[in-house]
Amino acid sequence: MPQPASRMQLVQPSAIRELLALAADPGIISFGGGYPDTSLFPLPELAAAYSSAILEHGSVALQYAASEGLPRLREQLAERMRADGVDCGPENIFLIQGAQQAIDLAGKMWLDPGDIVITEEPTFLGGLVGLNPYEPRYRAVRTDDDGMDPEHLEEVLRANPGAKLIYTIPDFHNPTGVTMTLERRRRVVELAREYDVIVLEDAPYRELFFGAAPLPTLKSFDTDGRVYHVGSFSKTLAPGIRTGWMVADAEHVERLALLKLATDTQNSTLNMFAVSRYLEENDYDAHLDRIRAHYRGKRDHTLAALDATLPGDIAFTRPEGGLFVWLKFPDGVDTDRLLREELIPVERVAFVPGSSFYAEKPLFSRGRLGFPTLPHDRISEGIRRIADGIARTRSA
């Protein structure tokens, strides 16, 4: 075979895939996935939406559509984003094949090999996986319980003139569960403007808030079209319909749509049409309230079990939304090894080792605990197993 493109060196199966494959055994309690709970899928409502899309509107819903997305759904999403404080119209909405595609298309549009991308530390593994084919150099910015640290961001921007992209997950971060404060949101956008960088605001968990409504989007502080906000129906309706959206400057949407035309022509017209019908015919906000209550219950149960069970030197975040708690073991603990040698084979419990989530220097003493799909009793039992495994390691 000929030589593959040089970028293929950066496209490798991740170690966590392999580790989580071990955890696929149904006897193992896995906190590994970020999959939504299938019991929350609104089946009859979606079935009705697809049925009406096909039987009543099939000649539109099954035909090709514009690369930017179905016009009616762009209007509906613009309306929802306006209600969320973003000044936008349908021309700013771009339909994508799930939030992951925003990462690919942003990379395709902006990155030449060697360009600087700034990520949070830690960051979403899929963000790195999506950008790697564009061969960027990463610079990671410190985070704490208030999200990305703008002082460190400014240092990094000053040290890396010409940086292209800041990738951030301000709401209920993956993997940490942390929320960026209001003041930091404002400051990150201000710095992006000052240093002329694009901001990719990845917000797939935004609608899964457990307390008050979430803080304003970074996009809402954008004055010159440099923030791309990314939303998704994957966690709120269903991932299998692959429907996400970007909110961006209208001219950028046109260029992104040309890239999408080249990449996969368009989103599934039928999926877009059915989501549009679903929004038209149902009270989506009431559905969101139900799923928030459901995941809030799991979050509460998870935190209570962690409080009651984990040794005091293992810290963890207290997310106000989303699907993940971030475990912080004392320095020196290697969670890859802990999982591989103790938790998976002996205790039969798994989470995602933290080392996968770093663009620069990995921390091995971290772990991502995802609670969305487990029933309460399995959550308690799983956390007890983690604590038992740790206790055994310590007494050894």
Place this chain on the structure above:
Amino acid sequence: MPQPASRMQLVQPSAIRELLALAADPGIISFGGGYPDTSLFPLPELAAAYSSAILEHGSVALQYAASEGLPRLREQLAERMRADGVDCGPENIFLIQGAQQAIDLAGKMWLDPGDIVITEEPTFLGGLVGLNPYEPRYRAVRTDDDGMDPEHLEEVLRANPGAKLIYTIPDFHNPTGVTMTLERRRRVVELAREYDVIVLEDAPYRELFFGAAPLPTLKSFDTDGRVYHVGSFSKTLAPGIRTGWMVADAEHVERLALLKLATDTQNSTLNMFAVSRYLEENDYDAHLDRIRAHYRGKRDHTLAALDATLPGDIAFTRPEGGLFVWLKFPDGVDTDRLLREELIPVERVAFVPGSSFYAEKPLFSRGRLGFPTLPHDRISEGIRRIADGIARTRSA
């Protein structure tokens, strides 16, 4: 704003988009699109498939799935490809978001900037659009009524050592409608092996044959996994479900799936599940027979009208399948200008000017006539208008 990636210089709105926008006026008879006829969409059958997927299998059909695609659909497609003479199993089948995505992912996997891609002359515009972001250099190989000329291909391969990819549409070519002969198919694969090049066999029209079953795929002559065969349900079920597939070496499928994970995670599980249900519950081959008969009728009508109406110095192809006839005007005719100045504004008829379909030096005396969506009387009337417009230009 920062500088976009250098590849963005190659991502431009095409002139034909602009020209066809002029032709969107419903008073204009447009032979422009390659859209399938919506009257052929099997609406009740698709509605039943989606309904059962959602209501009976929702927890699988709406959840995330593997990047390679839904296992059951991979099996079904492997079985269909075996029946079409390709030695393959489910591990060789890779589900993609329409055939366009095969072009993007092949580019992503194989092309560094400046790498040589060999196309047919003319070739599918979407092929060029999909590969352009990977900044290849194109070399075009002569075609005639028997498809790509293997002697010229060999010359080009010899002159371009290290060429990476041959892009070909052997069945009912877009834009020419031509079919590659059996001997040439064999020879193209042989040359690819000899010169160590990947072959991308784009076959979205393959199942739309009007006579005998189509010739063996290029993939069927592949002995070492260098041919990627690409199929699609867009022209046979519906484009709005964005379901296509690749047949490739199993190891290549794994690497392509990692790229897909990075690009858009996966195809819509629901669309894959519903297509799988559709194939399970219906006689797809009987459906294919119906649509073949339908398009054959339009092809016959189109050729009869062209025979009866066009001046003798305008030649055209006689496709044995697919959706397109290729018009060959005498040298010196510029179809861009003919359309812009005469046919669209005065005669109110449009086709796609041929100049868009060339990777190297465009021929301006060609045009693509797509017949899939027009009723017979509009086909006759449209061809009469083309002839009238030409007559007026000649008498001026």
